[in-house]
Amino acid sequence: xxxxxxLRELRSLYAMPSTWFVLAVLQFIFAWFFLARLExxxxxxxxxxxxxxxxxxxxxVAAPLFYTAALLLMMLVPMFTMRLIAEERRNQTLALLLSxxxxxxxxxxxxxxxxxxxxxxxxxxxxxxxxxxxLGTSLDHGLLLANCxxxxxxxxxxxxxxxxxxxxTTQPVIAAIGALAVLxxxxxxxxxxxxADSPWHLLSPLHHFxxxxxxxxxxxxxxxxxxxxxxxxxxxxxRLHNNRVYG
Amino acid sequence: MRMHILGYIQLNxxxxxxxxxxxxxxxxxxxxxxxxxxxxxxxxxxxxxxELKRGEVLGLLGHNGAGKSTxxxxxxxxxLPDSGExxxxxxxxxxxxTLAKAHLGYLxxxxxxYRELCVHDYLTFAARLRGVESSAVPAALTQTLQRCGLDxxxxxxxxxxxxxxxxxxxxxxxxxxxxxxxxxxxxxxxxDPTQIRDIRTLIRxxxxxxxxxxxxxxxxxxxxxxxxVEIMQHGRLIYGDxxxxxxxxxxxxxxxxxxxxxxxxxxxxxxxxxxxVEQLSxxxxxxxxxxxxNPGSLxxxxxxxxxxxxxxxxxxRTTLEDVFVKITGDExxxxxxxx
Numbered sequence: 001x002x003x004x005x006x007l008r009e010l011r012s013l014y015a016m017p018s019t020w021f022v023l024a025v026l027q028f029i030f031a032w033f034f035l036a037r038l039e040x041x042x043x044x045x046x047x048x049x050x051x052x053x054x055x056x057x058x059x060x061v062a063a064p065l066f067y068t069a070a071l072l073l074m075m076l077v078p079m080f081t082m083r084l085i086a087e088e089r090r091n092q093t094l095a096l097l098l099s100x101x102x103x104x105x106x107x108x109x110x111x112x113x114x115x116x117x118x119x120x121x122x123x124x125x126x127x128x129x130x131x132x133x134x135l136g137t138s139l140d141h142g143l144l145l146a147n148c149x150x151x152x153x154x155x156x157x158x159x160x161x162x163x164x165x166x167x168x169t170t171q172p173v174i175a176a177i178g179a180l181a182v183l184x185x186x187x188x189x190x191x192x193x194x195x196a197d198s199p200w201h202l203l204s205p206l207h208h209f210x211x212x213x214x215x216x217x218x219x220x221x222x223x224x225x226x227x228x229x230x231x232x233x234x235x236x237x238x239r240l241h242n243n244r245v246y247g
Numbered sequence: 248m249r250m251h252i253l254g255y256i257q258l259n260x261x262x263x264x265x266x267x268x269x270x271x272x273x274x275x276x277x278x279x280x281x282x283x284x285x286x287x288x289x290x291x292x293x294x295x296x297x298e299l300k301r302g303e304v305l306g307l308l309g310h311n312g313a314g315k316s317t318x319x320x321x322x323x324x325x326x327l328p329d330s331g332e333x334x335x336x337x338x339x340x341x342x343x344x345t346l347a348k349a350h351l352g353y354l355x356x357x358x359x360x361y362r363e364l365c366v367h368d369y370l371t372f373a374a375r376l377r378g379v380e381s382s383a384v385p386a387a388l389t390q391t392l393q394r395c396g397l398d399x400x401x402x403x404x405x406x407x408x409x410x411x412x413x414x415x416x417x418x419x420x421x422x423x424x425x426x427x428x429x430x431x432x433x434x435x436x437x438x439d440p441t442q443i444r445d446i447r448t449l450i451r452x453x454x455x456x457x458x459x460x461x462x463x464x465x466x467x468x469x470x471x472x473x474x475x476v477e478i479m480q481h482g483r484l485i486y487g488d489x490x491x492x493x494x495x496x497x498x499x500x501x502x503x504x505x506x507x508x509x510x511x512x513x514x515x516x517x518x519x520x521x522x523x524v525e526q527l528s529x530x531x532x533x534x535x536x537x538x539x540x541n542p543g544s545l546x547x548x549x550x551x552x553x554x555x556x557x558x559x560x561x562x563x564r565t566t567l568e569d570v571f572v573k574i575t576g577d578e579x580x581x582x583x584x585x586x
Contacts, residue, residue, distance in 0.1 A: 004372070008361070015404075016363055094325075095325050095359045096376070098323075098324060098325040099325055101345040101351075244325065246286075247326050
């Protein structure tokens with residue numbers, strides 16, 4: 001059932017021209033940024049070579065590229081999550097799911113998995129692009145893997161949060177703006193807090209991504225993302241149940 | 248009160264013979280007991296009790312805002328009742344919701360369509376969602392497309408279809424898994440007359456093997472489709488009976504006469520066979536008589552003899568509109584009195 005709903009979500013996404021447009025534009029931005037970083041790296045390479053322990057191509061090209069992707073996804077994920085439940089409610093298709101023999105858990109997890117699969121297709125282009133560098137040089141596979149895992153966990157947390165906000169309203173636009181406000185708010189709180197031990201850092205998903213970005217796989221960061229995602233998925237299930245209670 | 252109202256009812260269902268379920272006692276597919284529901288401080292449904300048997304089409308009739316859609320939402324699990332129980336094919340909708348909902352097909356007021364999908368994909372999704380095995384989907388799909396007259400549009404994107412076709416797709420998703428109970432919320436709204444006729448034929452057909460409950464504010468829909476009627480007003484079921492009983496009780500015998508030189512009311516009442524006379528206008532009367540004792544010919548001859556100059560004699564026919572207005576009107580007066 002979860003698979004069925006996920007597939008339906010994917011099919012609907014691919015049936016819309018706007019999805020393809022966003023995919024194309026995003027690939028273009030990624031590619032542009034990748035090439036710009038590569039060019040900068042080639043320019044400073046002679047100077048880097050003089051250092052005792054120079055940073056490699058993976059750290060100078062891949063890490064910033066992943067960080068840019070993380071920032072872009074923060075802006076972009078709300079555009080996709082806004083539809084998840086708010087639009088079902090507005091188009092009154094939610095009744096189809098609510099009257100079908102499945103629980104709120106199936107609906108929420110199905111939608112979550114569907115959108116995450118879609119974003120995965122989008123993200124997968126990053127390592128593919130980076131692995132073209134392997135033709136001419138050797139890459140730091142560990143750093144790339146940590147970044148991939150980090151970006152995946154980060155995206156999952158964005159989707160969970162966005163879906164919860166989408167479940168709160170009937171208007172997709174409000175869901176998008178709401179999710180964007182929360183995500184940007186968390187990010188600003190993170191970069192705005194001066195003290196290194198400020199609790200605001202702990203709340204921000206992007207802050208926890210920084211360790212992955214530097215190639216550090218920390219259990220605490222993984223736990224944060226898993227808890228963050230689970231928390232909002234559970235809230236969404238609760239909200240969907242309340243839909244039956246309060247109408 | 249029921250008996251009093253029944254006297255005024257006449258339903259034109261002669262064309263449809265009452266369903267014969269002679270060998271087996273009709274199985275109850277849906278039962279709802281004492282449902283009530285409030286939205287905030289406003290109570291919208293009061294103590295609604297419904298029962299539906301296999302092979303029965305039940306019409307839920309009422310004004311706009313009477314609580315029909317809310318009741319149907321509760322029956323399909325889209326809304327939880329504040330109190331009361333719902334059972335579908337013996338499964339409690341709250342406690343064993345998955346089992347109960349597997350026997351349910353629901354078309355809400357707005358058909359729940361994913362407009363970006365094509366008809367074929369959408370119905371496949373609906374079938375799988377309702378628990379049809381993937382191996383059985385093609386057969387179910389073919390049958391449903393054919394039943395709802397959607398064969399020609401199966402590859403079209405739903406958003407490009409006309410409203411009538413979209414409504415049909417909505418009905419198709421409700422019946423594709425062959426459910427025991429089909430709940431249709433205003434299924435013919437916004438359709439053209441031919442489509443309405445097709446959909447009604449389809450509903451009649453469905454009503455033979457399944458139980459159908461449909462809400463409507465169209466009285467002729469009830470006349471042409473339903474076996475049984477429940478009338479809802481202000482969140483209460485104020486009247487309910489089978490159309491067969493209605494027909495039985497609904498023989499109102501009488502006629503309307505217009506006389507250019509009418510006699511006194513008492514003179515008309517004195518005619519043998521006449522039970523009651525109401526004066527509608529100075530020249531127009533409504534004459535009631537017993538069913539087996541028609542004073543029509545006597546009245547004609549008397550009119551000729553006494554020079555009343557008969558202009559019109561029309562047999563009395565109570566339309567469903569009259570009955571509906573009468574029932575809902577009576578109830579308003581009653582509740583008004585209580586207050």
